Amino acid sequence: MSSSTLVQLVLLTPLVGAGLILACGKRPNVREMVTLLTGVTLFSLVVSLLPAVMAGERPTFTWFEMFPGLPIAFTLEPLGMLFALVASGLWIVTSIYAIGYMRAHHEEHQTRFYTSFALSIFGAMGIALAGNMLTLFLFYEILTLSTYPLVSHHGTEGAMKGARTYLSVLLSTSVGLLLLAVAWTWVMAGTLDFTEGGILAGKVEGPMVLVLLALYAFGTGKAALMPFHRWLPAAMVAPTPVSALLHAVAVVKAGVFTVMKVVVYIFGLDFLSASGANVWLMYAAGITIILASFVALAQDNLKRRLAYSTVSQLSYIVLGAALANSWGVVGGSMHIAMHAFGKITLFFCAGAIYLATHKTEISDMRGLGRTMPITMFAFLIGALSVIGVPPLGGSWSKWYLALGAVDAGQWVFVTILMVSSLLNIAYLIPIPIRGFFSSGPDSVPRAPIKEAPLFCVIALSLTAIGCIALFFFADGVYQLLLPLAGG
Amino acid sequence: MTDHTILRVVSKVILPYVLLFGLYVQFHGDYGPGGGFQAGVIFAAGFVLYGLIYGLAAVRRVAPPRVIEILVASGVLLYAGTGVLTMLRGGNFLDYGALNPLHPAEGQHLGILVVELGVGITVASVMIAIYSTFAGRGRA
Amino acid sequence: MMDNVFGLYNYWVVIFLMMTGFYIVISQRNLIKKVIGLNIFQTSVFLLYITIGKVEGGTAPIVSEGFNVYTNPLPSVLILTAIVVGVATTSVALALIVRIREAYETIEEDEILAQEKLT
């Protein structure tokens, strides 16, 4: 099979999977088998494309022309490859986890859940493969809509309210700002194709670059740049596998991926850094990093603390893009993968704790390490990776980001990265520490070991191992991403 | 109005002339002022007069609503049918000349006569229908 | 100046009728009166068309000896159609009023609105 056929298959697999899942709705075992099978098929398809992309091939194909000169087209390039790998790989793990979680929890509407899940992967794949900004926008909206039923899954008043916030922030930013940016780019540049070196050089000047960049950065609501971050904590009403999807697999990653893609392929690194418009974006990202960390520190609800941690971590990636130099871009892109593994582990653990003990507040989790040792250990690994301690994956991306900041002469941001790492330690590490070393409430006798369902434990162990593995495979990721930086 | 003898007698005398005048206006339309619209209204006026004097039931006996409805339809059909016929004959819609290719003038004469008849039937029956519907409301 | 007032008197009549009809439609709450206003309004337009078609000194547009100035027949023909449309509109309006009266027991707009608010 030619690589461009493979790319089409990558796109169609989750869509077909969604249809099959819907068709098998009456038989849960078959339905979940289909989910897993689809995930494995998708992942192997993506992996099979990896050598070609590493070798410099850029498989391309066009579906049809939506507007004259503006087709729905797809191109697979390194950044998209990375995103597709992360999303499709973590989808398998998340599915395993979801099977355990949803069954243990006796959730209703599971067919709708798995179908929407597959559809959102379809959206994520479309975003990863998009060959121009219009295609990306199309799948961006598909992703928003297909995740809505997941967020409002419980159907309670609280869930609906959270889902409403989720949808309204994401839709209003994308329709209100991003679409404007896209249309404007089209009017100015006459093309929306992702081109190496960008398409805006010489087409836009002066303060307009700044406005356009702001439209893109804030319009990509999924990147959760403050003040458009509120949807992330609001979406915490969803079941934990959905939080994993939102924070690690697809949604937020799609957001930062879009920002990265816009910076690299629409603006072009040279043009952006020459225009100087990127500096304010660095500050916006820097402020978000610090502020969100402080907010996270104040949260007692574990999932909410993790949510604000995500807001902060996402801005690392935006910062990487904003630095607009090779180190920054590589570091930022790498952080997509690193943060994905770290954060998904943390969420899996949070969900497992909730399943086993029904605890959601951090203050209640003292001594939990003794009853759930695997979970808590995985949590520790995830936390360390997010903080950026070697030998865990997160350390590499932070290293490159810091290099990028130095390279750009922005010492402020080196400081910010350091401070934020300290804050990370402050809000993440106490949880496992308390879990292992402080004893539980005095009156309660020590409970025996009681882990979450097997499926969940397998999933979270896998991702924790992934965090460690990524430290050693970081060079592969680096090699993959090198062409982005024009090297 | 059963006890107004004068009205009853006079209307009976007038009625045939009203209808006749209606027909005159209808068919004289080619030569002088007149035509389907006016004729239809005059013709219907006869029925309305009859109804006013002898009551609605009497009109409905002479012109049952269902028949009137059919007449409304067939008047329109007569009109449009002529147009279709001209098309079948190879002319444009309502190109009466096509009715008689040898003498277009005669064809036009015939065409306008039939079309006006259609108009007349429709107008008359619509007027009667309107009258009898309004008058019959709340009593039927 | 006087020419404008008296020479164009038929236009003044048209405008007067038009405004009268329009005012009745807007101000009256009784549905029948509204229809009457509508009729006056339409009639004014018919008159406007007749005025347009009139040629000074022209006769009825039927070819006969001794006349060479004829009134333009087209506006009259058009207005005949418009009159038919007007009749049709009036009858539909009246039919609706009859049914409104059956449904609401009134043909006063205020009272209909009041009933709608309640139910």
Next chain:
Amino acid sequence: MIKQNLLALQIVIPLIAAPLCILLRRRALVWGFAVLVCWLTFGISVVLLRQVLETGLVSYEMGGWAAPWGIEYRADPLSAFVLLFVSGIGAIVLSSAGLKDTALDEIPVSRQYLFFTLYLLCLTGLLGITITGDLFNVFVFLEISALSSYGLIGLGGRRQALPAAFQYLVMGTIGATFILIGIGLMYMMTGTLNMADMAERLVMADGGRTALVAFGFLTVGIGIKMALFPLHIWLPNAYAYAPSLVTAFLAATATKVSVYILLRFVFSVFGVTFAFETLGLGGVLMFLSLLGIFVASTVAIFQTNIKRMLAYSSVAQIGYMVLGISFASTTGLVAGIVHLFNHALIKGGLFMAMGCVMLRLKSVDIEDMAGIGRKMPFTMAAWAVGGLGLIGIPATAGFISKWYLIRAALEQNWWIVAVMVLISSLLAVIYVWRVIETAFFKEPSARAREAREAPLSMLLPTWVLVGATLFFGVMTSTSAGVAGRAAEVLLRVIP
């Protein structure tokens, strides 16, 4: 014979069929016949569009009288395009009025044959307006369609339909009379009723006060007919209380045809220079349309009757069409014209879905619709897709219109307008999402618990329209392509 008389047949077939419906009378018979006629009409319009795209202009002389004197029927890309979707939606909507258990049941059995007659007459009128090249003929067809739609709305089973129809009648008649005055004044000025002829003579006549007055009367009259804010007050009630099928048909076609008249008068008769440069029509239209978009969308958010909510949304959507027109640029016109088409599909589909809901729930109140998504998944899925189209989510037809609209605004550097268009679509998100949330994620209401899925005969036409919304959301070469040709003709880029 057929090819030569195509333009006449387009009108004559439904016209003849209308009285025949009275003669047939029996529901099954009438339905079969009327549906056949509608599809035939649609077929003709398809052939016509292809012919027009090949040759540019098709003209026909009624009764064999040559153009400036006789009545001319003519089809250029714009009118052929409008003919196509009006007859197409007419056919699809009528197809759903099948034998048993359909939205037609809202109309008392004794009057059902009248529904078919009036429906076909209304269709005739709408097609006639579009196809004729004669000004007075426009008025006549306008009244044919208007009178039959007053009747259609009055057929509704609920009594609120009657005052609604009456209000529509009064407003509609005033509008039509205004148009009549305008036509009369223009005849007075130019001595012709043929549009093409008049356009030429108007250039020579050099406008003047009469042209100004005529233009004013026409614009206001058409404004009423197409429910341009703030002349829209007749529309919400009429659409809310009419039988669902009637609403679906009228909402998708009637106001669109009125917009078509506006395009015809402004661009083909008066010309861009007079209307936009001399009179500054663009500014007025832009102001009114933006105001209409915001006010009507906001009002829509607070409606509890969903049909009424959609009606207000229609007022807003007409604003988008007029906004596109107000730019008087090629892209702007494409946006306006393509939105005629796209919105017809979207609203047609949405109101058809409401017909299904009405059939099963006997209500379209938002409270009664709670949880209906589980009982009527296909109906409400169709509604959801239509709703997304209304918002303008990519891959739906609504996005295409919005894209062109934003582009048109940006091309002329009207930032604020582009931003306002985008913000206004967020208002659509609110009123659409209210329904989706209630229908899918709330506990079923008492009525919803007893409901079941609508019959296939209703679902199929609904999904045809919704499917078309999706299809024309990605394959735009037909819709936007033809709209592009039409825009060029209107702006006289190509003769």
